[in-house]
Amino acid sequence: MTHDRTDPAYARRFSPDAVRELEELVARYPQRKAAMLPALWIAQREYGGEITAEAMEEVAHRLGVPPVEVEGVASFYTMYNLKKRGRKHIEVCACLTCAVLDSASVIHALEQRLGIKAGETTADGEYSLSEAECLNWCEAGTVVQVGHRYYGNVTAEDVDRLLDDIAGDPRNDVVTHADTVVRVQLRGGCKGRPRPSAEVEADRG
Amino acid sequence: MSQVEFVNITIDGTTVQVPAGEMVIESARRVGIEIPHFCYHPRLTMEAGANCRMCLVEVSMPRKNPDGTLALARMPKPQTSCSLPAAEGMVIETETPMIVEARKGMLEFLLINHPLDCPICDRGGECPLQNNTMHYGAATTRFVEEKRHPPKAYPLSKYVIFDRERCIHCARCTRFASDISGDAQLDFLKRGADMEVSSFRDTEFTSLYSGNVIEVCPVGALLSRPYRFTARPWDLSTQKSICTECSNGCNIKLDHRAGKLLRVNARLNEEVNEEWTCDQGKFGMDYASHEKRLRRPLIRDGAVFREVSWDEALTHVATALSEAGPAAAFLGGARSSNEDLFVLRRLFQEVLGSQNMDHRLGPAYPSAADVRAALGSQSPTPIAAYERMTTIIVFGCDLAVELPILYLRVRKAAVRRGAKVIECQPSSYRERPHANKVTDFAHSSIWYEPGQETAIAEALAHVMTGGRDPGASDGASDAAASLPNAVAEANVEFGSAIPRLDDGPIAIIIGRDVWSRSLSVPATLKAAADKMGTPCVINTYACSVNEQGARELGILPDGSVQASAPGLNADQILHGLKDGTVKALWVSGVDIASQFHDPELVTQSLEQAPFVVVTALDLNRTATMADVVLPLASVAEYDGTYTSMERRVQRFHQAFDAGVDVREEWRIAANVGMRLGVDMPYASWRDIFGAIATSERAFAECTPDNLGDGGRLLADRNNEDSR
Numbered sequence: 051m052t053h054d055r056t057d058p059a060y061a062r063r064f065s066p067d068a069v070r071e072l073e074e075l076v077a078r079y080p081q082r083k084a085a086m087l088p089a090l091w092i093a094q095r096e097y098g099g100e101i102t103a104e105a106m107e108e109v110a111h112r113l114g115v116p117p118v119e120v121e122g123v124a125s126f127y128t129m130y131n132l133k134k135r136g137r138k139h140i141e142v143c144a145c146l147t148c149a150v151l152d153s154a155s156v157i158h159a160l161e162q163r164l165g166i167k168a169g170e171t172t173a174d175g176e177y178s179l180s181e182a183e184c185l186n187w188c189e190a191g192t193v194v195q196v197g198h199r200y201y202g203n204v205t206a207e208d209v210d211r212l213l214d215d216i217a218g219d220p221r222n223d224v225v226t227h228a229d230t231v232v233r234v235q236l237r238g239g240c241k242g243r244p245r246p247s248a249e250v251e252a253d254r255g
Numbered sequence: 256m257s258q259v260e261f262v263n264i265t266i267d268g269t270t271v272q273v274p275a276g277e278m279v280i281e282s283a284r285r286v287g288i289e290i291p292h293f294c295y296h297p298r299l300t301m302e303a304g305a306n307c308r309m310c311l312v313e314v315s316m317p318r319k320n321p322d323g324t325l326a327l328a329r330m331p332k333p334q335t336s337c338s339l340p341a342a343e344g345m346v347i348e349t350e351t352p353m354i355v356e357a358r359k360g361m362l363e364f365l366l367i368n369h370p371l372d373c374p375i376c377d378r379g380g381e382c383p384l385q386n387n388t389m390h391y392g393a394a395t396t397r398f399v400e401e402k403r404h405p406p407k408a409y410p411l412s413k414y415v416i417f418d419r420e421r422c423i424h425c426a427r428c429t430r431f432a433s434d435i436s437g438d439a440q441l442d443f444l445k446r447g448a449d450m451e452v453s454s455f456r457d458t459e460f461t462s463l464y465s466g467n468v469i470e471v472c473p474v475g476a477l478l479s480r481p482y483r484f485t486a487r488p489w490d491l492s493t494q495k496s497i498c499t500e501c502s503n504g505c506n507i508k509l510d511h512r513a514g515k516l517l518r519v520n521a522r523l524n525e526e527v528n529e530e531w532t533c534d535q536g537k538f539g540m541d542y543a544s545h546e547k548r549l550r551r552p553l554i555r556d557g558a559v560f561r562e563v564s565w566d567e568a569l570t571h572v573a574t575a576l577s578e579a580g581p582a583a584a585f586l587g588g589a590r591s592s593n594e595d596l597f598v599l600r601r602l603f604q605e606v607l608g609s610q611n612m613d614h615r616l617g618p619a620y621p622s623a624a625d626v627r628a629a630l631g632s633q634s635p636t637p638i639a640a641y642e643r644m645t646t647i648i649v650f651g652c653d654l655a656v657e658l659p660i661l662y663l664r665v666r667k668a669a670v671r672r673g674a675k676v677i678e679c680q681p682s683s684y685r686e687r688p689h690a691n692k693v694t695d696f697a698h699s700s701i702w703y704e705p706g707q708e709t710a711i712a713e714a715l716a717h718v719m720t721g722g723r724d725p726g727a728s729d730g731a732s733d734a735a736a737s738l739p740n741a742v743a744e745a746n747v748e749f750g751s752a753i754p755r756l757d758d759g760p761i762a763i764i765i766g767r768d769v770w771s772r773s774l775s776v777p778a779t780l781k782a783a784a785d786k787m788g789t790p791c792v793i794n795t796y797a798c799s800v801n802e803q804g805a806r807e808l809g810i811l812p813d814g815s816v817q818a819s820a821p822g823l824n825a826d827q828i829l830h831g832l833k834d835g836t837v838k839a840l841w842v843s844g845v846d847i848a849s850q851f852h853d854p855e856l857v858t859q860s861l862e863q864a865p866f867v868v869v870t871a872l873d874l875n876r877t878a879t880m881a882d883v884v885l886p887l888a889s890v891a892e893y894d895g896t897y898t899s900m901e902r903r904v905q906r907f908h909q910a911f912d913a914g915v916d917v918r919e920e921w922r923i924a925a926n927v928g929m930r931l932g933v934d935m936p937y938a939s940w941r942d943i944f945g946a947i948a949t950s951e952r953a954f955a956e957c958t959p960d961n962l963g964d965g966g967r968l969l970a971d972r973n974n975e976d977s978r
Binding site for chain 1: 433438439440441442443444445446447453454455456
């Protein structure tokens with residue numbers, strides 16, 4: 051596909067800074083489409099936390115690939131929001147280890163507390179709740195991701211403190227960049243777990 | 256051509272020499288072993304291939320023992336033969352216990368979410384999944400959980416229904432869309448347990464070649480909307496035919512039942528359409544079984560038509576034509592067979608003494624003499640020859656619409672063979688509402704506004720004849736810098752630099768819109784081509800199914816060597832009807848009232864014409880203004896030949912009886928001729944084709960029996976005396 055990338059019709063929502071950022075990333079690879087994942091992060095940021103059809107089309111044009119290929123990538127990764135999410139997106143791991151450690155009860159407690167089902171968003175647009183595939187911190191199951199932060203060893207009893215912790219903290223807003231996610235231990239520790247009670251933040255990278 | 260290296264491999268005990276690197280699944284075909292498969296398709300790339308795992312074989316390779324002797328070492332696990340390149344000494348086994356077991360297991364996996372609703376599936380009876388399951392599969396499944404149930408009849412496009420339940424994710428359709436048609440509108444979404452094929456955001460699949468995915472689908476997931484639920488495959492009869500929707504001459508199969516055409520599938524012809532069709536051809540041929548087909552000859556009786564016998568109608572036509580004599584005229588014929596045209600020409604030239612014949616309906620067509628003067632007698636570039644071109648120039652032509660199968664071949668030349676494609680298009684081309692544009696694979700695109708065609712052609716000619724710095728190594732220097740003033744003044748937007756053009760054979764395709772208005776573009780390019788050292792052919796391809804046949808057989812006012820003086824062209828004929836110099840008109844198979852460039856002129860002329868006979872399939876606008884309407888047999892109902900735009904003469908076969916009282920046009924013309932006392936003793940298309948071969952130099956090497964299934968190119972014009 052040979053799309054005229056300078057055509058103003060396609061320069062829709064990416065800010066000049068975002069375009070510069072994307073072009074720097076593209077320059078690292080032999081093919082433009084290799085920058086698909088970071089391009090989608092930029093798109094999610096530029097389009098207000100949601101990858102809309104227009105966002106995918108813009109990424110497709112900027113990388114010179116068919117739009118459906120972008121959708122194929124974006125629909126594979128759960129961290130790309132193809133639907134409008136609440137400002138805080140609570141994702142509870144439902145994969146094997148966390149399931150064995152009763153992640154279902156965490157999901158149930160959050161559903162009760164927020165008054166929504168998994169996969170839904172609260173009416174005020176503040177919280178979204180969903181089940182996630184393995185979040186890659188199995189030794190600390192049940193794992194809950196909220197925005198840029200990972201909470202380990204969460205049980206149903208921790209749900210109130212979890213919601214208190216994320217309220218008003220911008221670090222818990224919808225993820226805008228993959229490599230800034232950090233692991234967090236809820237203050238006060240978790241029942242029955244020999245874990246330090248202090249907050250532990252460390253780069254995942 | 257580089258030397259092909261051969262290797263010896265043994266497949267189920269048979270040793271065979273195959274080209275090194277050939278996939279084992281293909282090598283097995285050479286020794287008559289069909290390895291079951293779903294995702295493998297020889298024309299699709301292996302990217303995202305080898306995913307169905309059905310074509311597993313056991314492989315052993317020779318290995319050196321410590322003492323230097325060779326011994327066979329068996330690979331521990333089976334390999335997919337569709338992605339396994341043949342290597343020297345390789346030993347393949349396709350029916351070992353391990354393979355039998357593996358195939359059973361693979362089919363069990365593939366059927367986990369498949370609904371097994373074969374009894375209500377269009378594909379049942381001709382379905383690779385059904386056949387392979389019957390042959391290689393287990394009798395039952397161990398999967399007792401709930402199957403996935405996505406929507407059953409999702410309308411993917413105007414012509415294609417998608418049954419997602421039945422899909423086995425072989426990626427044939429997605430690879431067709433990205434590799435062959437190039438629109439890339441289908442891909443896998445939600446990879447994982449919920450994976451599905453989809454278009455972007457479920458938008459309409461707008462490819463002009465969407466129907467091909469129905470044929471490549473190895474299960475009943477992609478289905479034809481018009482054909483859905485109309486027949487079972489075992490009830491269909493199939494006949495070989497030629498598509499009539501454009502001049503490409505695609506080889507097709509007509510599937511019919513009880514005298515009704517039900518579907519069109521592609522028939523393999525490597526020289527023409529390979530195994531593809533366009534949607535126009537695949538879904539546009541329903542006219543053959545249309546309810547509105549004419550059933551009897553009609554004669555005007557005041558304001559209404561009266562059904563009459565053929566005898567009455569033919570006598571009426573014969574009388575009117577003989578009264579008109581040399582003042583009779585003929586329009587149309589681009590959709591008639593070679594045989595129809597030959598007998599019609601005899602009727603007009605020999606019986607009536609008229610050369611007032613024209614098959615062209617566009618404005619101000621150049622005369623045949625002018626075309627010969629401007630372009631010489633070059634034969635057009637054959638479709639398959641595009642793969643050998645270094646440079647292909649597309650000038651003012653929406654190729655995917657005008658010549659859809661040539662579009663696929665040009666795309667293949669560009670994408671797989673590395674041909675440089677340069678397009679010069681009106682800027683409105685960018686807004687054309689379809690997804691198959693030359694721009695997607697063009698090396699450079701040059702946009703112009705209407706009226707700038709000649710300036711662009713001069714600029715191209717300038718580059719062709721070396722009007723650039725010859726020292727520029729890759730030829731990518733800015734061509735605009737050295738263009739003549741005419742182009743600079745025309746303010747033409749050059750999309751990017753034109754590559755060097757003198758490094759190999761060139762084919763130039765000029766769109767009908769350009770060459771039918773003026774010969775300045777083809778003439779300018781031809782003059783430049785003659786000065787070049789490399790072979791360069793200027794193509795002004797015919798567009799209707801047998802338009803090239805009409806050119807060859809001289810359905811033109813000055814097209815025949817027998818005529819002493821040129822007759823009237825289409826415009827002159829229509830004006831002649833108004834002022835009384837033309838006294839009778841025969842309109843053949845074309846609705847000129849809708850298709851002529853000046854429909855107003857047609858309406859006025861037909862109203863004032865003393866006598867008009869129209870041959871047609873249905874009562875079209877032209878026919879409603881006629882004095883006599885004669886019902887024609889459709890392409891599915893008679894035998895004959897067409898000449899395609901590359902001058903390939905191809906046979907079409909009768910599929911079924913019309914069931915109504917229709918006739919072939921050659922028979923109608925011969926019947927009229929005989930009523931006028933001239934013997935036209937033709938009993939079948941063979942008699943006429945023999946006569947064509949005798950009288951037409953281009954057809955001299957053709958006989959009814961040497962056309963074969965793939966047709967035959969007419970003798971090269973370069974070897975002929977000027978016609």
